[in-house]
Amino acid sequence: MKKTRRQGAKATPKANAAEAAENANDDVTERIRTTLANAIGEGALKPGTKILEDAIADHFGVSRTVVRGALGVLESDHLLERKRNRGTFVAEPGIEEAKALFEARRKIESAILELVMARVTPEQLDALGRLADEEEHIHHHGDEKSKIVLSGKFHIVLAELGGNPVMTEMLSKIVARLSLVMALYEEEKQDDCGADHHRLIISALKDKDVAKAQELMDHHLADIEGRVRLTEGQGDRHTFMAVLENFS
Numbered sequence: 001m002k003k004t005r006r007q008g009a010k011a012t013p014k015a016n017a018a019e020a021a022e023n024a025n026d027d028v029t030e031r032i033r034t035t036l037a038n039a040i041g042e043g044a045l046k047p048g049t050k051i052l053e054d055a056i057a058d059h060f061g062v063s064r065t066v067v068r069g070a071l072g073v074l075e076s077d078h079l080l081e082r083k084r085n086r087g088t089f090v091a092e093p094g095i096e097e098a099k100a101l102f103e104a105r106r107k108i109e110s111a112i113l114e115l116v117m118a119r120v121t122p123e124q125l126d127a128l129g130r131l132a133d134e135e136e137h138i139h140h141h142g143d144e145k146s147k148i149v150l151s152g153k154f155h156i157v158l159a160e161l162g163g164n165p166v167m168t169e170m171l172s173k174i175v176a177r178l179s180l181v182m183a184l185y186e187e188e189k190q191d192d193c194g195a196d197h198h199r200l201i202i203s204a205l206k207d208k209d210v211a212k213a214q215e216l217m218d219h220h221l222a223d224i225e226g227r228v229r230l231t232e233g234q235g236d237r238h239t240f241m242a243v244l245e246n247f248s
């Protein structure tokens with residue numbers, strides 16, 4: 001029963017049918033990738049959780065080969081790690097990796113602020129201010145999930161205003177990996193990124209004072225880094241299928 005669709009696609013002689021099947025596989029690979037990346041980023045899949053390939057294959061109605069394609073992408077992004085003869089797990093970044101990620105983030109965000117300063121419009125800064133307001137509102141009234149989703153958003157939107165998609169992608173990947181660091185090592189869970197800090201950064205940009213904005217950003221990121229204690233940690237584990245249900 002499960003195999004019907006694949007056999008059907010294979011049996012069709014037309015080349016465009018084969019191409020359509022391939023495109024469908026690409027789409028589902030991307031859906032699996034984003035489902036897992038979101039679940040990891042939002043803390044629903046904790047570091048060290050085993051990835052159940054057959055559960056994913058069943059859930060999305062695809063072969064394990066397709067699942068492995070999606071897992072391979074997440075592996076090269078350092079969000080998953082394959083352990084010999086044991087399978088694939090949500091990555092557990094070590095202490096050195098965590099330090100390198102924080103350092104890379106500080107450098108990149110500082111460089112991003114220079115790019116932003118050179119090209120941002122007052123309207124864009126107003127929009128960024130509204131995002132900070134939204135963060136504050138969700139901090140006080142939102143549910144857990146929306147709080148976590150929003151926490152890195154300000155930084156990514158800011159990066160986009162810098163107009164360099166390579167830098168934005170680099171930062172997105174670092175922020176995603178740091179969500180694993182926070183899950184493993186954060187001492188006191190805090191559900192916001194600090195809307196107050198964000199507003200101060202925006203106001204320095206409005207004053208065209210990039211050095212001030214960079215200083216505030218450094219302070220803000222040091223504050224986040226200060227929440228973690230880089231020693232062995234452990235996260236609680238959620239039921240795998242329930243997570244797949246929630247995030248796809």
Ligand SMILES: [Zn+2]
Pocket residue numbers: 151154155193194198220
């Ligand atoms: Zn922040």
